[in-house]
Amino acid sequence: MAMTKDIGIDLGTASVLVYVKGKGIVLNEPSVVALDKNTGKLLEAGAQAQAMLGRTPGNIVAIRPLREGVISDYDMTERMLREFIRKVSGFSLFKPRVIICVPSGITEVEERAVIDAGIQAGARKVFLIEEPVAAAIGAGIDITQPDGHMVVDIGGGTADIAVISLSGVVESASIKIAGDQLNEAVVKYMRRKHNLLVGERTAEDMKKRIGCVFPKEEDESMDVKGRCLLTGLPRVVSVSSSEMMTAFEEPVDRIMETIHSVLERTPPELVADISTNGIVMTGGGSLVSGFDKLITSRTGIHTMIAEDAQSCVALGTGKSLDSLNHMQDGTMNLSRRRQMN
Known part of the structure; x- marks a missing residue:
């Protein structure tokens, strides 16, 4: 009997992508669950549940358990995760190790909730990785170099903007506008x-x-x-x-202001790197027509949309599975930041 494969999960507000080591992205479903109010039974998770949004009879409710990048309904998130993990790993005796992606502005309480939901859903151990770091890895940036890169990840619930160098986040901001x-x-x-x-x-x-x-x-x-x-x-x-x-004017202006403020706080050496390397956009929200042109025109820095922008975070989460063994108990880059704050 083979050991269970490690799993990477991009737990997004709009969709959940699951990456299985050695196989790539095996599941991409909307983060929606449908349940029967009378019995509390989970009827559907993912695409079938999404089709029910806004058009369910009284006893069935379709819920989006994540709001603005964080868990708003713990019980439902856990059940949705369990359903998705079961889908990809089948029934095996061994529990998988799971790495889950979280927004960079997440609080410790929210972090704990994600870890607990993962464990309850059947993970042996849960590791966390910050969204912009995962997005950068997924976009093919070598983040281990002492070279500054800026990632603008616009998902369903949050926009994460970060400057990354030497595998860590140097400056970042996460706003609930996406x-x-x-x-x-x-x-x-x-x-x-x-x-x-x-x-x-x-x-x-x-x-x-x-x-x-x-x-x-x-x-x-x-x-x-x-x-x-x-x-x-x-x-x-x-x-x-x-x-x-x-x-779109108002939300887009807020995203632009945030990009601006992250650039203002970034050390000059790294700003120089960013103007050479350009800004990379990832996430489904970056696919709205003209977003790259808008950022280029307002910052004067060449901006490009990563290939396969929607799956970048999941791919990066998946690629970081290779370094799971080096992760010091549970968190990549998060622990370092905790000590700084």
Whole structure:
């Protein structure tokens, strides 16, 4: 009987990616669980549960157990993790060692919750790695060198901005403004501007299809269905990509300010490195059209989107499985920072 493979988990607000050593990413599912309220039984986890969001009968609820990058519903997170770990490792006698990715601004209490949820879900031992570090490794940056790199990781619930050198985070900031907040901004805009009520899924679809944060060469538009707030009846409105830019303005400005403030706090030698190496963007949120152009134009530093941006964090978490044996009891880079604070 083979020993259980080590597992890397990118536990995101929007999706969970699981990496199995030797196999790569084997699971990529939305972080949603559906349960029967009457019995408390978990019905579905992942994609099937996501299809139920916003359209369930009374006894079934679809929950997103992670909010803004941290666990908001401990019990559900644990059950979702257990379901996903079972999916990838099957039923084996040995429990896997698991490394889980966390936002860089996480508190010790939140950290503990992630470790406990992992252990409860069937891990033998849980290690943590900071999201921007994992993202950098996944984007193919050699973080062991004394050379400064800046990573802007925009996920579903948090945007993590970090300057990395010598395998550690030199300066970082984590804000709870990312993909979800962009969707919320679209919902608010549609309400304010068009008196139209649209759901989260529709907003997400608009973001992917016509969303942009930097002027497009040609304005695109799409028809959006929703409920008219004046009549209460369904209505279709045509929305353009330049309108989306207006809708995104506030959250995007907050992300830009954070990038700026991290750069301001970074030692000059490393800023020089970053202007040579450029800024690397990872995470699903970085795929909104024009994000790289916007950062380039506002900072004057060449910005590129990592290949396979959505899986960068999971890939990096997976690659760091190789150094599990060197990790001093449980945390990579986190313990060093704890002593500094």
